Amino acid sequence: MNAIAALSPYSSSMGKSNTERHTLSVLVDNEPGVLARVVGLFSGRGYNIESLTVAEVAHAERWSRITIVTTGSPEAIQQISHQLERIVPIHKVTDLTVRGRAIERELAMIKVRGKGENRVEALRLAEAFKAKVIDATLESFIFELTGAPAKIDDFVELMRPLGLAELSRTGVAAIARGAEAV
Amino acid sequence: MSKKMTGAEMVIEALKDQGVDTIFGYPGGAVLPIYDALFQQNFVQHVLVRHEQGAAHAAEGYARSTGKVGVLLVTSGPGATNAVTGLTDALLDSIPLVCITGQVPTHLIGSDAFQECDTVGITRHCTKHNYLVRSIEDLPRILHEAFYVARSGRPGPVVIDLPKDVQFSTGEYSFNENIQHRTYQPRMKGEAALIQRAVEMMAAAKKPVFYTGGGVINSGPAASELLRELVALTNFPVTSTLMGLGAYPASGPNWLGMLGMHGTYEANHTMHDCDLMIAVGSRFDDRITGRLDAFSPNSKKIHIDIDPSSINKNVKVDLGIIGDCGHVLENMIGLWRSGAKKSDATALGEWWEQIDEWRARKSLAYKNSKEVIKPQYAVQRLYELTKDRNTYITTEVGQHQMWAAQFYHFEEPNRWMTSGGLGTMGYGLPAAIGVQMAHPDALVIDIAGEASILMNMQEMSTATQYRLPVKIFILNNEYMGMVRQWQELLHGARYSSSYSEALPDFVKLAEAYGGKGIRCDDPAKLDAAIMEMIDYPGPVIFDCRVAKEENCFPMIPSGKAHNEMILLDLSDDAGLEIGSIIDEKGKMLV
Numbered sequence: 001m002n003a004i005a006a007l008s009p010y011s012s013s014m015g016k017s018n019t020e021r022h023t024l025s026v027l028v029d030n031e032p033g034v035l036a037r038v039v040g041l042f043s044g045r046g047y048n049i050e051s052l053t054v055a056e057v058a059h060a061e062r063w064s065r066i067t068i069v070t071t072g073s074p075e076a077i078q079q080i081s082h083q084l085e086r087i088v089p090i091h092k093v094t095d096l097t098v099r100g101r102a103i104e105r106e107l108a109m110i111k112v113r114g115k116g117e118n119r120v121e122a123l124r125l126a127e128a129f130k131a132k133v134i135d136a137t138l139e140s141f142i143f144e145l146t147g148a149p150a151k152i153d154d155f156v157e158l159m160r161p162l163g164l165a166e167l168s169r170t171g172v173a174a175i176a177r178g179a180e181a182v
Numbered sequence: 183m184s185k186k187m188t189g190a191e192m193v194i195e196a197l198k199d200q201g202v203d204t205i206f207g208y209p210g211g212a213v214l215p216i217y218d219a220l221f222q223q224n225f226v227q228h229v230l231v232r233h234e235q236g237a238a239h240a241a242e243g244y245a246r247s248t249g250k251v252g253v254l255l256v257t258s259g260p261g262a263t264n265a266v267t268g269l270t271d272a273l274l275d276s277i278p279l280v281c282i283t284g285q286v287p288t289h290l291i292g293s294d295a296f297q298e299c300d301t302v303g304i305t306r307h308c309t310k311h312n313y314l315v316r317s318i319e320d321l322p323r324i325l326h327e328a329f330y331v332a333r334s335g336r337p338g339p340v341v342i343d344l345p346k347d348v349q350f351s352t353g354e355y356s357f358n359e360n361i362q363h364r365t366y367q368p369r370m371k372g373e374a375a376l377i378q379r380a381v382e383m384m385a386a387a388k389k390p391v392f393y394t395g396g397g398v399i400n401s402g403p404a405a406s407e408l409l410r411e412l413v414a415l416t417n418f419p420v421t422s423t424l425m426g427l428g429a430y431p432a433s434g435p436n437w438l439g440m441l442g443m444h445g446t447y448e449a450n451h452t453m454h455d456c457d458l459m460i461a462v463g464s465r466f467d468d469r470i471t472g473r474l475d476a477f478s479p480n481s482k483k484i485h486i487d488i489d490p491s492s493i494n495k496n497v498k499v500d501l502g503i504i505g506d507c508g509h510v511l512e513n514m515i516g517l518w519r520s521g522a523k524k525s526d527a528t529a530l531g532e533w534w535e536q537i538d539e540w541r542a543r544k545s546l547a548y549k550n551s552k553e554v555i556k557p558q559y560a561v562q563r564l565y566e567l568t569k570d571r572n573t574y575i576t577t578e579v580g581q582h583q584m585w586a587a588q589f590y591h592f593e594e595p596n597r598w599m600t601s602g603g604l605g606t607m608g609y610g611l612p613a614a615i616g617v618q619m620a621h622p623d624a625l626v627i628d629i630a631g632e633a634s635i636l637m638n639m640q641e642m643s644t645a646t647q648y649r650l651p652v653k654i655f656i657l658n659n660e661y662m663g664m665v666r667q668w669q670e671l672l673h674g675a676r677y678s679s680s681y682s683e684a685l686p687d688f689v690k691l692a693e694a695y696g697g698k699g700i701r702c703d704d705p706a707k708l709d710a711a712i713m714e715m716i717d718y719p720g721p722v723i724f725d726c727r728v729a730k731e732e733n734c735f736p737m738i739p740s741g742k743a744h745n746e747m748i749l750l751d752l753s754d755d756a757g758l759e760i761g762s763i764i765d766e767k768g769k770m771l772v
Binding site for chain 2: 029032033036037040044075078079082083085086088089090091
């Protein structure tokens with residue numbers, strides 16, 4: 001089985017040995033159905049999507065940028081890039097993880113419900129994480145927090161015992177460091 | 183120059199501009215304007231099939247035998263869903279198709295209107311690309327883009343979903359031959375440095391083999407010529423996948439026969455023991471590789487493919503060259519010549535000696551009979567009696583298909599039409615109709631099984647209507663033979679639902695359709711019966727009654743390696759105990 005894993009990206013994505021997490025930036029023509037093509041590729045070929053964000057980035061050119069966080073063996077991830085490139089309205093696929101040093105950010109809105117000491121503690125932690133209060137009532141806060149996904153995970157875990165009521169996250173947006181553009 | 187016309191007229195105009203003179207289709211409410219436009223012109227001939235799946239396979243047969251894009255026209259809803267199998271078949275075998283589907287008017291889309299379905303949603307996964315045309319302004323561009331996408335790079339099927347109101351509305355039509363696609367520009371030329379490295383690896387090889395596939399055929403006849411030239415220059419052995427048969431002639435001295443699950447002993451052993459494998463337009467499909475972790479363990483591998491995702495998909499290679507194989511082969515020949523490269527003659531001599539030993543096993547041998555027609559014998563006789571004619575062969579899927587691949591020998595590309603990737607029973611007859619439309623004077627034979635042929639039997643009516651003299655040569659063993667073979671080998675000979683019960687009388691069936699029926703069950707009378715079939719100037723169903731429980735050998739059992747293939751033991755009437763050879767893991771595979 002290990003020998004097969006070394007040879008085939010498909011078998012290795014099932015064996016959990018050398019799984020990596022990669023962030024792909026996909027520049028697409030913003031035409032109807034393009035997101036369905038990308039998502040359908042992942043479901044049809046059994047690839048993982050950990051996070052997916054999409055928005056138009058150049059209105060005149062009708063370009064959208066899709067950022068996908070996926071996991072798999074290095075071979076499987078290369079295969080994913082190549083399969084994405086086959087989709088006709090895709091301009092460019094960049095593996096930001098392979099390029100290295102990419103910046104990843106996510107925005108989260110976190111609703112916390114509580115009274116008394118819990119409420120004070122939640123506000124104190126929010127300050128420490130540089131989260132903004134964007135809504136408040138006498139028994140709740142909504143915090144807005146931007147950061148790397150792990151930072152948001154940490155904050156959410158801290159809020160859980162203090163009355164975490166609801167959570168909305170955007171998914172990861174990512175961009176490569178330096179002067180070069182994709 | 184731009185002209186004003188309706189959407190329906192634009193479809194016809196675009197077909198003309200693309201040089202399409204034949205299309206296959208079936209009318210319905212949502213394509214009536216296009217059928218009306220077809221009615222009022224004479225350039226494009228429409229072939230009325232009897233089921234939309236038939237239209238898709240006929241377009242495939244047309245495309246594969248001519249190298250042109252095949253076109254089909256079907257209505258919305260069931261018309262589109264019926265075409266899905268054919269589109270998927272074309273996707274798996276990289277056949278260029280343009281499929282125009284009617285759609286309900288744009289204002290009704292999403293309302294569950296009569297004969298509405300989400301065609302672009304359904305076909306997204308079984309096409310190379312698809313379009314829903316929302317306005318007349320987009321139509322001329324989309325029509326021509328569809329042809330460009332279908333034939334460029336790795337070819338494939340493209341769907342244009344055309345709502346009825348767009349067919350009726352009027353707009354400006356223009357055609358520009360040199361479209362520059364916004365995003366899709368496949369790489370045709372291989373990287374020179376990589377090709378140079380490949381040539382050096384070839385010159386250093388001691389036990390090389392060419393492993394060629396359907397990509398060589400898709401690249402065009404020139405690629406087959408170049409392959410032949412490079413094989414002659416290097417004196418390397420050459421084998422091919424099912425899809426690539428005919429690129430190198432079966433009579434050529436370096437030919438090893440087909441490889442893979444039912445490939446020859448010499449082809450598979452050469453693959454297993456080689457030290458350099460040059461894969462040209464082939465994709466390391468599971469029918470080819472057998473057990474992946476034991477696949478050609480000691481070789482360096484070069485892979486030439488136009489599709490970057492084919493490289494390192496199933497098998498990791500040492501050198502991947504992205505490009506059209508015709509271009510790359512041409513560059514290889516150029517570099518081989520200009521660098522005065524020579525194969526290692528001594529090593530190659532020994533390699534050929536070894537190959538000749540494998541050849542001597544005569545892995546395709548079978549036990550012939552005077553009492554009953556053996557299916558292999560039937561294909562052999564068919565080959566002998568038709569090889570000197572202008573013959574095209576199509577097949578259905580199953581044992582007969584493998585016997586056709588083993589015993590019918592192809593000298594030229596584009597002569598062999600079979601469903602490889604998807605394995606679609608019912609492919610052969612409509613494909614033969616497509617071939618015959620493209621080559622009216624040729625002898626077109628569908629080598630069929632009695633089960634497969636019934637899947638698209640209705641197309642016999644199409645053959646009669648258009649006076650297409652296609653020959654359906656049924657190897658009738660009253661079983662879904664390949665299913666029965668697997669049940670014998672893997673499931674204790676429990677023949678669950680694989681017996682062809684309640685078969686029609688094929689002779690009467692042929693006559694009912696307005697063709698000729700011939701039946702033969704005597705090996706001594708076979709030649710005369712085949713000649714009768716060939717000489718008849720209309721469609722024929724030939725009911726060739728063959729040995730019922732013949733197995734297709736040689737065979738690489740599931741989960742086994744190339745050098746673990748099993749051969750027919752000619753001394754043993756009882757057959758083989760293969761059930762015990764295949765382990766539990768192998769049984770899980772297909």
